Amino acid sequence: MKNKKSNNKDKIGFQKLIAVFGVILFIGKLAAWKLTNSDAVFSDAMESVVNVISAFMGLYSLHLAAKPKDEDHPYGHGKVEFVTSGIEGALIAIAGIMIIYEGINSLIVGKVLNKLDWGIWIIAATAIVNYLLGYISIKKGKEENSLVLISSGKHLQSDTITTLGVVISLIVVYFTKIYWLDSVVALVFGAYIIIVGYKIVRKSLSGIMDEQDPDLLRQIVQILENNRRTEWIDVHNMKIQQFGSSLHIDAHITLPWYYSLREAHNEMEKAIILLANNTKRSIEFNFHMDDCKPISCSVCQIKDCPVREKDFVKRVIWTPENVTSVDKHTAEGHTN
Secondary structure, three states: OEEOOOOHHHHHHHHHHHHHHHHHHHHHHHHHHHHHOOHHHHHHHHHHHHHHHHHHHHHHHHHHHOOOOOOOOOOOOOOHHHHHHHHHHHHHHHHHHHHHHHHHHHHHHOOOOOOHHHHHHHHHHHHHHHHHHHHHHHHHHHHHOOHHHHHHHHHHHHHHHHHHHHHHHHHHHHHHOOOHHHHHHHHHHHHHHHHHHHHHHHHHHHHHOOOOOHHHHHHHHHHHHHOOOOOOOEEEEEEEEEEOOEEEEEEEEEEOOOOOHHHHHHHHHHHHHHHHHOOOOEEEEEEEEEEOOHHHHHHOOOOOOOOOOOOOOOOOOOOHHHHOOOOEEOOOOEEO
16 A cells, blocks of 8 residues: 655755756855955855756756666666765765865965955855755755755755855955965865765665664554554554655554455554554555464454453563564563
8 A cells, every 4th residue: 555745856956956056156255266266265166066067966866766667677766865875975075184284285385365355245145045945945955854954954055064164264364364274175175075965875875775764663662552453353464665745554463363355354454544544654564464373362453252261361562572573472581
């Protein structure tokens, strides 16, 4: 069963906006660098190069992720968002290395700066635009559960932080005439940019390798626990995969063995609909129905069970630990 909620057209449209503004801001920073000859401004311009490349890569990935499933991609194309996000993080780290190289070179050779007042105004204007775009991108990315938009937004906001640092350094150098400070600032922000790039790469790799998201799992389990029915004896062997903004959930649900196929299927559907109606993401479900065993009696809450073989002992609270276990639940723990 599938629950479709994401709006790919909105995500693609906003990513186009980010790409256009990325080009405009890069041109502005490039002009400021040519005017000032500043290493700090160069560092900001280099990050904008990555912004532009990342924006167009993100646009491509969103377009590809929006494509329907086909014979070669039975789970869709959503994983491409993790790939492009990882490339974006790598490019950010490379830009940081280039900035550090340029800064060290300037400290050794020396550099004269020009027209810092013009540079201050141009770079300050780009910082404001970057922050607003980043804020909107992160907000929209969280609403649409899009790693591409969230990564783009974080990148833009990290660019804002470095840009503000550049503005402050230009102001200090403008009034003090201590030109080597400009190269030191470039080194600091180069190191910061490398760290940002590493974090983005780490996040994308976790998605590619289907690393478990503890917060997401906790949310899903809490929905089931808060709304569980007595007929749902247990839920176990749950796995959650992310494909871009979409989820694929596998799980086993234990139901009374004497239920007809239709009755069991209806109960399973209730669990699926519950999750579909309480999440904001497109979800594909693959639930497997298990019949209860005598060992399940100790946790079965059906009071008028006509075939009970053992006494009820206690209600097992569903947690991420026991819901992801491959075994059925019992009062003592788990069992096959």
